[in-house]
Amino acid sequence: MNSEELILVTGATGFLGVQLVRELLARQPQARLALLIRDRAGQPGQQRADLIVPPAERSRVQVYSGDVGQPNCGLDAAAYQRLSAETTRVIHSAATVRFDHTLEEARRINVEGTRRMMDFAAKMRQLRSLAYVGTAYVAGERAELVRESELDVGQSYRNTYEQTKAEAEALVRSRLGSLPGVILRPSIIVGDSRTGATSSFKMMYWPLKIYARRLWRTVPGYPDAVLDIVPVDFVAASVACLLFDEAALGSTVHLCAGPRGSATIEQIARRAMEYFHAPQPRYVDPKFFFAAIRPLLFLALWGRKRRVLRDGRAYRDYFTMRMQFDTSNAERLLGPAGISPPPVLDYLDRLFHYCVASDWGRKPVVA
Numbered sequence: 353m354n355s356e357e358l359i360l361v362t363g364a365t366g367f368l369g370v371q372l373v374r375e376l377l378a379r380q381p382q383a384r385l386a387l388l389i390r391d392r393a394g395q396p397g398q399q400r401a402d403l404i405v406p407p408a409e410r411s412r413v414q415v416y417s418g419d420v421g422q423p424n425c426g427l428d429a430a431a432y433q434r435l436s437a438e439t440t441r442v443i444h445s446a447a448t449v450r451f452d453h454t455l456e457e458a459r460r461i462n463v464e465g466t467r468r469m470m471d472f473a474a475k476m477r478q479l480r481s482l483a484y485v486g487t488a489y490v491a492g493e494r495a496e497l498v499r500e501s502e503l504d505v506g507q508s509y510r511n512t513y514e515q516t517k518a519e520a521e522a523l524v525r526s527r528l529g530s531l532p533g534v535i536l537r538p539s540i541i542v543g544d545s546r547t548g549a550t551s552s553f554k555m556m557y558w559p560l561k562i563y564a565r566r567l568w569r570t571v572p573g574y575p576d577a578v579l580d581i582v583p584v585d586f587v588a589a590s591v592a593c594l595l596f597d598e599a600a601l602g603s604t605v606h607l608c609a610g611p612r613g614s615a616t617i618e619q620i621a622r623r624a625m626e627y628f629h630a631p632q633p634r635y636v637d638p639k640f641f642f643a644a645i646r647p648l649l650f651l652a653l654w655g656r657k658r659r660v661l662r663d664g665r666a667y668r669d670y671f672t673m674r675m676q677f678d679t680s681n682a683e684r685l686l687g688p689a690g691i692s693p694p695p696v697l698d699y700l701d702r703l704f705h706y707c708v709a710s711d712w713g714r715k716p717v718v719a
Contacts, residue, residue, distance in 0.1 A: 357383040358438045359595070362469065363445035365389055367552040368485070368541055370404045371588040372443065377409045380594050386435060388418045388425060388446070420446050420465035425472055436475045441595055444469045445485035447520075449554075451511040462516035463523065482533040483595045488580065488608050488677050490518035490537065497611075499678045500510045500537070500604045534600040538607040539589045539677060545583035545699040548706030553713045556581060556620075559671075560704075561712050563621075564628040567656060571669025572638040575618035579696070580609045580677055584691045588684070593623055593689050600685050608693070610679035615696040617671055618676075623697065627704045638672050 359376060363369040364387040389397035397417040405413050416435070417427035427435070446469075448461040466484070473482050491498040492507035492514050503522060507513040517684060524535055536715075543550030553561070556579065562568045590607050594600045608614070621633045686692060709717045 355387060357440050358386055358435075359383055359441045360377045360388065360435060361443045361445070362719075363443075363447065363485070365400050365404060366445065366548070368538075368584060368587060368591075369445055370551070371544075371584045372445065372591055373404055374406075374500065375588040377406070377412065377593045380596075383594050384414065386414045386416060386439065387417050388420070388427075390419045390426070392419045413434050420444075420468055421461050423468070425468050426556055432472075436472070437477060439476045440477070440478050440480050441481065442469070442473050442482040443485065443591060443595060444482065445591075446578070447485075447517065449513060451565065453512050455512045455515065458512040458516040458574045459519065461583050462513075463520045466520040466523055469673045470524065470531065473531055473533075473687045474527070480532060481595055481598075481601060482531055483591055484524045484533060484535050485591060486521045486524075486535055486537050487514070488537040488539040488606055489514045491523055491632065491675055491677075492518070495674045497676050497678055500605075500606050500681045503604075508551050526686045528602055531700070532601050534594055534597075535601070535604040536591055536594065536607055537677075539580040539582055539609065541587055542581045543703050543706055544582060544585045545694050545702065548699070548702035548704070549585070549717065550703075550706065551713070553707075557707065560624060560707065563624060563630055563633070564704075564707070565632060569615065569631050570636055571621065571671060572619045572636050573617055574638075574674070575616065575621075575635050576674070577617045577672050578614050578674055578676060579617055580614040581696055582607060582609055583699060585692070589691050593691055597685060603681050603685070605681045605685060606679045607682060608677040608679055609696055610682075610693070611658075611676045613693050613695040614676065615700075619697060620700065622705065623700050627701060651707055 357380065359380070361369065361373060364373050373385065373387065376383065387401055389400050391397050392400070398415045401413065401415040417428060424432050444466065445686065446465060448458060473479055488498070490503060492509040494505070494507050495599050503525065509518065521535060524533065527533070540555050587607050594605060624630065627631060706717065
């Protein structure tokens with residue numbers, strides 16, 4: 353490892369991206385980072401980067417205003433040429449994770465953005481490796497053990513996020529013959545396993561919050577449904593490690609808790625009930641709930657409980673999953689580096705504690 357390494361990172365301001373930038377700076381003390389960051393109204397990319405890069409490390413970080421959804425990733429000609437000449441490694445993690453985008457909009461970001469990054473990578477004269485951060489939920493509505501080598505087995509998808517991430521991964525796979533790359537599939541990413549810290553209170557956190565606040569105790573799902581979650585520190589360490597592992601090139605790797613480390617909805621709900629001193633959850637068959645009960649409740653309820661019914665639609669399918677993710681490649685590649693996901697139930701209380709301490713993200717937590 354030397355100062356000739358220039359690592360280009362997309363998605364650096366996202367929940368995983370922030371942790372990943374810090375992980376790379378710590379693991380690769382001689383490397384330089386190039387962050388491709390979108391400008392926002394009143395907040396240019398450099399300003400956004402300053403919020404995530406420690407002052408002592410800023411001399412090693414170059415910020416490029418750009419957008420993977422635009423031609424040439426939104427870069428001007430000089431920047432495009434410079435990065436084509438100097439970049440040695442790429443991490444592409446930029447994506448929309450919203451479930452409610454139209455298929456067209458999700459494809460514009462997740463598929464076409466990935467296509468532009470692959471085209472860009474093909475022009476990088478010193479490229480040694482590329483890590484594409486996808487998702488384990490390209491498996492869609494499968495219900496069995498999902499292997500890392502599998503992608504399209506005829507499955508259907510719950511939302512446009514899953515579908516377009518599967519399409520993007522297929523595109524990356526088609527380029528791995530000519531590009532030195534690895535495909536990484538995390539499952540549901542939650543807060544830090546050591547501190548519980550998170551900046552994203554979506555997915556598991558939303559139903560947890562309404563349950564903890566006693567707004568809702570009915571679970572339209574199966575008690576034995578599997579929830580595979582992984583802490584952000586594990587995912588960031590894995591990505592940073594595999595980016596430099598030649599043995600990983602050409603592989604697809606599940607960054608998941610897997611059959612040994614995941615938990616059921618019932619196990620997590622029981623732990624939440626004990627921690628928040630909340631009432632026993634009630635499980636209702638989801639098909640019956642959404643076909644018959646929810647329409648009646650939507651007419652009868654108002655205010656916060658009606659908002660719960662409306663917002664909860666995006667998460668309903670994740671209470672019914674019974675698939676598991678095989679982690680053979682992950683264990684083979686990450687085991688020698690001492691990196692493995694902690695079992696979900698081992699750090700769950702730390703996640704709960706951070707939720708309470710931060711008032712579900714409304715106030716800062718003093719370390």
